[in-house]
Amino acid sequence: MDTGTAGTFDQIEIGQTDEFHHQVTESDLDAFCNLTGDDNPLHMDVEYASKTNFKERVVHGMLTASFISTMIGTKIPGKGSLLSEQHLRFLVPVRIGDMIRVWVKVKHKSQAEQIVFLKTVIYNQHNKKVVDGEAKVKVIS
Amino acid sequence: MDTGTAGTFDQIEIGQTDEFHHQVTESDLDAFCNLTGDDNPLHMDVEYASKTNFKERVVHGMLTASFISTMIGTKIPGKGSLLSEQHLRFLVPVRIGDMIRVWVKVKHKSQAEQIVFLKTVIYNQHNKKVVDGEAKVKVIS
Numbered sequence: 546m547d548t549g550t551a552g553t554f555d556q557i558e559i560g561q562t563d564e565f566h567h568q569v570t571e572s573d574l575d576a577f578c579n580l581t582g583d584d585n586p587l588h589m590d591v592e593y594a595s596k597t598n599f600k601e602r603v604v605h606g607m608l609t610a611s612f613i614s615t616m617i618g619t620k621i622p623g624k625g626s627l628l629s630e631q632h633l634r635f636l637v638p639v640r641i642g643d644m645i646r647v648w649v650k651v652k653h654k655s656q657a658e659q660i661v662f663l664k665t666v667i668y669n670q671h672n673k674k675v676v677d678g679e680a681k682v683k684v685i686s
Numbered sequence: 687m688d689t690g691t692a693g694t695f696d697q698i699e700i701g702q703t704d705e706f707h708h709q710v711t712e713s714d715l716d717a718f719c720n721l722t723g724d725d726n727p728l729h730m731d732v733e734y735a736s737k738t739n740f741k742e743r744v745v746h747g748m749l750t751a752s753f754i755s756t757m758i759g760t761k762i763p764g765k766g767s768l769l770s771e772q773h774l775r776f777l778v779p780v781r782i783g784d785m786i787r788v789w790v791k792v793k794h795k796s797q798a799e800q801i802v803f804l805k806t807v808i809y810n811q812h813n814k815k816v817v818d819g820e821a822k823v824k825v826i827s
């Protein structure tokens with residue numbers, strides 16, 4: 546994963562976009578479950594999930610959404626960013642093995658508050674929007 | 687962490703609340719950084735953070751918020767829950783060593799859609815609200 550160096554607040558441009566890809570693995574789910582304790586069988590139990598309409602395990606929504614944090618903390622705005630608000634709409638389940646594309650666009654900036662407003666979207670490998678949302682980010686440095 | 691067994695949709699009561707406590711450790715931040723690649727120095731670099739107004743590392747907002755997933759997936763509504771929407775407002779920075787309290791209350795239910803609307807709040811050990819938010823959760827089983 547490319548961890549780009551952020552510019553200062555002034556260098557962030559309205560309309561600027563960036564993205565990165567990540568393939569979600571079974572070990573990502575294991576790590577998220579170990580970290581948070583969220584062992585919901587819809588995410589962690591193959592047999593349980595096989596009996597649902599999904600037929601197989603679904604990735605924890607908050608795990609998928611956590612890659613937006615990666616975008617914000619390493620690319621736009623980049624280092625020194627502090628998440629102030631995040632709205633997430635989970636549209637399509639993500640499966641193990643899916644290649645997600647985390648895409649962010651700068652919508653507005655508030656110079657006075659040093660805040661950036663972002664559109665935050667995650668697509669799957671079929672170019673389907675799996676997570677839609679917006680973020681408000683304070684730029685500390 | 688207590689991983690309670692969920693009831694069915696019909697057993698979820700409006701007004702019902704639940705909570706759990708978790709002490710955020712340095713290894714939580716390491717695990718989140720390894721999982722997501724979010725190595726924002728505000729979260730991961732002691733020296734960088736010491737030069738900011740925070741004076742010390744701040745916990746990734748999405749790491750703190752991920753414990754709401756734990757509440758949803760293991761307690762209310764519990765297993766078989768699928769996050770449909772989550773709104774998060776990060777009010778106060780969380781520090782390493784903070785004891786967070788994740789608190790959830792059932793606001794509404796939609797029988798037709800098998801959806802539960804939750805108030806989702808996280809407090810710190812000083813009883814300060816660190817994350818405020820709402821979630822919409824589909825109950826699969």
